[in-house]
Amino acid sequence: MLIRKPSDIKSSEITPERTYLNRRALLQAAGFAGAGTLLSDALAADDAIPAKYQRLAGVRKSPFSTTEAPNKFEEITGYNNFYEFGTGKDDPAAASGRFRPKPWKVKVDGEAEVTGTFDYDSIVKPHVLEERIYRFRCVEAWSMIVPWVGIPLGDVLKRYKPTSKARYVAFETVVRPEEMPGQKYPVLDWPYVEGLTMAEAMHPLTLLVVGVYGVELPNQNGAPLRLMVPWKYGFKSIKSIVRISFTEQQPPTTWNLAAPGEYGFYANVNPKVDHPRWSQASERRVSSGLGSLFAARQPTLPFNGYADQVASLYKGLDLVRNF
Numbered sequence: 001m002l003i004r005k006p007s008d009i010k011s012s013e014i015t016p017e018r019t020y021l022n023r024r025a026l027l028q029a030a031g032f033a034g035a036g037t038l039l040s041d042a043l044a045a046d047d048a049i050p051a052k053y054q055r056l057a058g059v060r061k062s063p064f065s066t067t068e069a070p071n072k073f074e075e076i077t078g079y080n081n082f083y084e085f086g087t088g089k090d091d092p093a094a095a096s097g098r099f100r101p102k103p104w105k106v107k108v109d110g111e112a113e114v115t116g117t118f119d120y121d122s123i124v125k126p127h128v129l130e131e132r133i134y135r136f137r138c139v140e141a142w143s144m145i146v147p148w149v150g151i152p153l154g155d156v157l158k159r160y161k162p163t164s165k166a167r168y169v170a171f172e173t174v175v176r177p178e179e180m181p182g183q184k185y186p187v188l189d190w191p192y193v194e195g196l197t198m199a200e201a202m203h204p205l206t207l208l209v210v211g212v213y214g215v216e217l218p219n220q221n222g223a224p225l226r227l228m229v230p231w232k233y234g235f236k237s238i239k240s241i242v243r244i245s246f247t248e249q250q251p252p253t254t255w256n257l258a259a260p261g262e263y264g265f266y267a268n269v270n271p272k273v274d275h276p277r278w279s280q281a282s283e284r285r286v287s288s289g290l291g292s293l294f295a296a297r298q299p300t301l302p303f304n305g306y307a308d309q310v311a312s313l314y315k316g317l318d319l320v321r322n323f
């Protein structure tokens with residue numbers, strides 16, 4: 001099974017959903033969930049998050065968060081797509097223990113005035129961390145609500161002063177077959193690569209993620225740096241980024257290269273454009289609490305519910321052709 005049954009999980013590892021929800025309701029009723037109180041603060045006293053994950057300091061709340069109830073930590077970290085560690089949903093959690101996300105460097109190149117190789121601290125430390133509770137929709141028609149911690153990607157990119165020629169931003173995942181056992185197999189063309197238009201990359205919803213639930217990002221979720229583009233299918237949100245390139249031409253993207261008829265460059269969540277092999281009209285939320293892996297089906301929203309904020313980016317673009 002992809003999510004462990006409650007009987008498989010030590011009680012020290014989890015907080016029952018009900019306790020957690022009650023605690024939140026209590027905090028909210030007492031007015032504690034107001035300014036300055038993070039969702040993750042409500043959990044800090046709990047033992048839901050293994051102690052090996054370092055808590056992130058100075059995280060501030062974001063108005064971009066949804067008020068929907070987040071998935072549990074062990075769902076977010078136990079049901080993953082990260083083919084560098086295997087193609088099964090439980091492979092990333094099981095096989096990423098040898099991966100070393102520290103120290104970390106990112107190469108910034110292409111159409112920008114400031115290029116070079118930058119270490120993690122120089123990229124992240126100048127910024128205030130935000131907790132953003134986002135809806136997340138995988139192209140496979142499952143979804144989650146995730147309290148990411150990150151920085152608006154645009155704020156980071158601006159510091160490298162992209163030139164007027166920069167029309168796209170390309171991203172690359174690290175290649176380390178010794179630490180990433182899935183990379184020993186040619187299931188995808190390594191490195192995993194992704195890309196956004198400049199306007200998408202600079203949009204205030206686009207997040208460079210460094211953590212989840214108030215702690216540093218677990219390896220299986222793309223440590224130490226990954227994207228989160230909440231109005232696009234999950235495969236756009238590339239993990240363990242080691243290269244950011246400003247380009248004039250639309251960059252190649254891994255899933256488009258692998259199956260161009262099934263996965264486009266834009267990959268905006270669109271309930272009206274089905275995947276050739278399944279419907280995208282609805283989705284099931286990952287939910288291990290009910291004795292089954294998924295909750296009941298619910299309709300998928302255009303742009304994953306973020307249409308008010310992002311639809312204007314695509315004015316005049318045929319979203320059926322440009323899927």
Ligand SMILES: Nc1nc2c(c(=O)[nH]1)N[C@H]1C(S)=C(S)[C@@H](COP(=O)(O)O)O[C@H]1N2
Pocket residue numbers: 076079080081082083084137138139173192220221222233234235236237238239240
């Ligand atoms: N490098 C890399 N990034 C990746 C993937 C991958 O296999 N390799 N999978 C993508 C897909 S299909 C999804 S749904 C999300 C899953 O993110 P999560 O495991 O944190 O939920 O990561 C995306 N980013």
Ligand SMILES: [Mo]
Pocket residue numbers: 081138139140233234235
């Ligand atoms: Mo996905």
